[in-house]
Amino acid sequence: MTTYITTPIYYVNAQPHLGHAYTTVVADAYSRFKRLCGERVRFQTGTDEHGDKIVKAAEAEDVEPRAYVDRISAMFRDTWPLLEVQADHFIRTTDPAHVEVVRLILQKVYDRGDIYFDEYSGLYCRGCERYLTEKELVDGNCPDHLTPPQEIAEKNYFFRMSRYQQRLIDHINANPEFITPERYRNEVLASLAEPLADLCISRPKSRLTWGIELPFDDNFVTYVWFDALINYLTGIGYPQGPHFDEFWGAAEHLIAKDILKPHAIYWPTMLMAMDVPLYKKLHVHGYWNVDDTKMSKSLGNVVRPRELVEAFGVDTLRYFLLREMSFGLDASFGSETIVARQNADLANDLGNLFSRATAMVWKYRDGCTPQPDPSAADDTLAGAAQAMLLDYRQAMEEFRFHQGLQAVWELVGIANKYIVNNAPWVLAKEPDQARRLDTVLYNLLEVLRLLALVLRPVMPGAAGKMSAALGYAEGDPVVSLLAEGGRWGLPAAGRKLTAIPALFPRLEVAKGAASTAAESKGGNKAEPASAGEQGVIEFSQFQKVSLKVAEVVAVEPVKNSHKLLKITVASPEPRVIVAGIAEDYSAEELRGRQVLIVANLKPAKIMGISSQGMILVARTMVDGREKMVLLGPAAKVAPGSTVS
Numbered sequence: 001m002t003t004y005i006t007t008p009i010y011y012v013n014a015q016p017h018l019g020h021a022y023t024t025v026v027a028d029a030y031s032r033f034k035r036l037c038g039e040r041v042r043f044q045t046g047t048d049e050h051g052d053k054i055v056k057a058a059e060a061e062d063v064e065p066r067a068y069v070d071r072i073s074a075m076f077r078d079t080w081p082l083l084e085v086q087a088d089h090f091i092r093t094t095d096p097a098h099v100e101v102v103r104l105i106l107q108k109v110y111d112r113g114d115i116y117f118d119e120y121s122g123l124y125c126r127g128c129e130r131y132l133t134e135k136e137l138v139d140g141n142c143p144d145h146l147t148p149p150q151e152i153a154e155k156n157y158f159f160r161m162s163r164y165q166q167r168l169i170d171h172i173n174a175n176p177e178f179i180t181p182e183r184y185r186n187e188v189l190a191s192l193a194e195p196l197a198d199l200c201i202s203r204p205k206s207r208l209t210w211g212i213e214l215p216f217d218d219n220f221v222t223y224v225w226f227d228a229l230i231n232y233l234t235g236i237g238y239p240q241g242p243h244f245d246e247f248w249g250a251a252e253h254l255i256a257k258d259i260l261k262p263h264a265i266y267w268p269t270m271l272m273a274m275d276v277p278l279y280k281k282l283h284v285h286g287y288w289n290v291d292d293t294k295m296s297k298s299l300g301n302v303v304r305p306r307e308l309v310e311a312f313g314v315d316t317l318r319y320f321l322l323r324e325m326s327f328g329l330d331a332s333f334g335s336e337t338i339v340a341r342q343n344a345d346l347a348n349d350l351g352n353l354f355s356r357a358t359a360m361v362w363k364y365r366d367g368c369t370p371q372p373d374p375s376a377a378d379d380t381l382a383g384a385a386q387a388m389l390l391d392y393r394q395a396m397e398e399f400r401f402h403q404g405l406q407a408v409w410e411l412v413g414i415a416n417k418y419i420v421n422n423a424p425w426v427l428a429k430e431p432d433q434a435r436r437l438d439t440v441l442y443n444l445l446e447v448l449r450l451l452a453l454v455l456r457p458v459m460p461g462a463a464g465k466m467s468a469a470l471g472y473a474e475g476d477p478v479v480s481l482l483a484e485g486g487r488w489g490l491p492a493a494g495r496k497l498t499a500i501p502a503l504f505p506r507l508e509v510a511k512g513a514a515s516t517a518a519e520s521k522g523g524n525k526a527e528p529a530s531a532g533e534q535g536v537i538e539f540s541q542f543q544k545v546s547l548k549v550a551e552v553v554a555v556e557p558v559k560n561s562h563k564l565l566k567i568t569v570a571s572p573e574p575r576v577i578v579a580g581i582a583e584d585y586s587a588e589e590l591r592g593r594q595v596l597i598v599a600n601l602k603p604a605k606i607m608g609i610s611s612q613g614m615i616l617v618a619r620t621m622v623d624g625r626e627k628m629v630l631l632g633p634a635a636k637v638a639p640g641s642t643v644s
Contacts, residue, residue, distance in 0.1 A: 001042070002040045002042075003031070003041045004250045005027050006027070006251070007024050008259060009046040009092075010046075010076055011048045011073075011094065012047050013056075014072075015072065015304065015390045016304065017304060018288065018303040018304075020076070021079075021083060022288055022321050023255070025322065027043060028083070029457045030252075030457070031043035032086075036454075036456060036457055040246075042236065044235045046089075046235070047076050048093050048211055048224065049074070049092070051224035052224075065210045068108050068405040069092075078542075079306060084314050089235050091231050093212075099347070101238060103213075103215040104215075106226075109159065115158065115160070117155065121149060121153035121558035122200075123137070123152075124154065125145060127142060127144065128145065131200060137149070137563075151607060152284035154207070156201075157220060158198040161266070162197065165196040168272070169189065171268070172185065173189075175408075178278075178418055180281060183258065188264045189258065199269075199290045203220065203221050203223060219301065225262050232251065232253065233276070238276075249277065250581065256284070256286070258287075260284055285332045288325070288333050289333065290334070308338075315504075316342045319346065320337075320341050320342075321404065321457055326400075326402055329562075330561075330563060339507045342504060342507050347507075348410075349412045349502045352411055352486075353419075353447075356419060356446055357444040357445065360424050360440050364424065364428050369442065369445055369495040369496075371438055371493035372439040373436065376439050378418075378439070381418055388407050389450070391404070401458075405458065412451065420537065422440045445491060449467075449479060450485070450486070452466035453480070453485045467479040468496060469498050472495050533605050546598065546600035546642070548596070548597055548641065549596060549637050549640065550569035550571035550594070550640075551595075552568070558609065560571060563583060565582045566578055571639050572638070576609065577612060577614065579629070580628075594630065594632045595632050596633075599613055617630055
């Protein structure tokens with residue numbers, strides 16, 4: 001089996017940001033997962049370096065376009081190792097091999113009669129570097145850049161995209177997984193329900209010189225999208241390279257939703273015109289918002305991956321990105337959220353399990369894997385591990401990374417309970433329980449091995465440390481391949497463990513990114529607390545939280561958000577709370593319902609709305625999807641009643 005996974009090639013009019021980091025980490029995690037499954041994998045990323053926006057960005061810095069793209073492209077190339085991203089190939093659209101293939105393809109499509117010359121007038125968005133239709137505008141503006149397009153009339157070359165419209169519709173309908181998630185497939189089909197205009201694929205040199213010259217007319221350069229999309233072919237040696245023959249049939253593209261149309265409509269029709277088979281799948285993800293506001297240079301809320309790695313560490317960042325976003329939907333980034341994930345999921349749950357289990361093996365068995373009692377197997381724990389492996393594999397295959405990790409953490413929780421229920425410290429005091437103690441410790445080590453195995457695609461650094469601490473060499477199949485390692489009971493007795501520092505030191509929420517960076521670099525030298533100490537607060541701290549019963553009196557959708565609702569509650573005084581529960585509750589379901597709220601939370605500005613509190617929910621899995629369930633009193637009580 002083979003897999004060819006690609007990110008979009010990132011446009012170098014700006015430096016790498018959180019959105020670029022997410023896409024690239026997802027592609028890297030998926031490529032590592034496929035390698036974990038024993039497949040031959042090629043993972044490609046790179047930079048898109050032609051077009052009008054590049055010229056303007058270079059002019060703003062008073063440098064030539066070539067010098068500008070060299071500098072910004074290097075920033076992308078240098079960022080990915082910081083995130084432990086290991087791409088097989090980094091392509092640039094200024095690479096001579098790419099330029100040559102673009103010209104070859106242009107000539108081929110031209111000779112077939114699918115490119116023609118015509119005069120055109122239309123609405124041109126410089127941010128998108130394409131013409132927009134009236135239907136695409138929102139209040140006269142480009143929906144992505146919120147600026148009015150320019151009316152431009154000029155002669156250009158056009159690709160007969162309309163010729164392939166019905167063929168593309170038929171392909172999408174015949175292959176339901178061609179575009180995932182389904183909402184984006186439906187969006188593309190809705191767009192294709194209207195007549196498809198032909199695509200302008202050139203720009204006159206009188207207006208733009210920084211581009212690939214058309215092979216059949218040196219007065220024009222290639223439209224940036226026609227140039228950029230071809231990278232997926234040139235990067236694997238099209239037309240005759242051995243990598244092309246091996247990998248193109250397994251091509252899976254990964255993109256953000258803002259470039260859906262070029263990848264779902266322009267690119268397949270181009271491939272049809274080239275007589276090249278279509279790619280296998282297109283995976284589309286949502287946006288990362290910062291505190292529920294879209295990232296924007298103008299708003300000054302752009303988050304840089306280098307700064308995040310310095311503040312939180314690469315393992316925490318990768319885990320957060322894959323766990324926090326439901327693939328296909330938007331997600332919100334905040335320092336408090338990532339610190340909470342670090343402390344709850346990584347430090348309290350996984351880190352605590354690992355440190356407690358290995359510490360007991362050191363204490364009671366001198367750091368050596370014990371021999372379990374075959375007559376006293378713990379089928380429940382082994383069964384939970386096997387169930388996790390099945391759920392994890394299916395979720396990762398389907399780009400449901402957050403659910404795959406949720407399955408992993410369910411096993412972490414079961415293993416932590418296993419320690420409490422079996423109390424190894426009690427067994428150690430009773431000589432006749434020695435074999436039982438051996439079995440319990442062995443089972444815990446086996447859970448840790450399986451956790452290290454499945455976390456390798458997500459947190460390769462932490463997973464490698466876990467494997468090494470358990471006594472496994474790098475590349476040992478039982479911690480690097482699912483086929484060899486995805487079974488219970490593999491480790492031999494006598495394997496020596498290796499002591500390592502705490503995997504995930506706790507971070508302080510209140511200190512913010514700058515101080516947590518210093519802490520993660522060595523400021524926090526404390527040993528991890530015991531299970532009984534971690535996550536525990538004083539009663540006086542709990543008393544500071546005001547929990548009240550509130551009644552929902554009004555519900556409105558939040559503009560430009562499919563996730564948020566503006567909810568007015570009485571507690572007994574009216575207040576507005578913004579809650580991300582629109583995917584699970586309608587306005588009709590909420591009105592008149594009693595809920596629990598945190599009443600003394602500091603107000604926060606969310607999508608321009610002052611939110612005065614928090615509605616409490618529980619997260620659970622329903623029909624394979626994470627669902628938020630509102631918490632409320634068992635019986636009707638007066639709004640404003642205190643919860644204690």
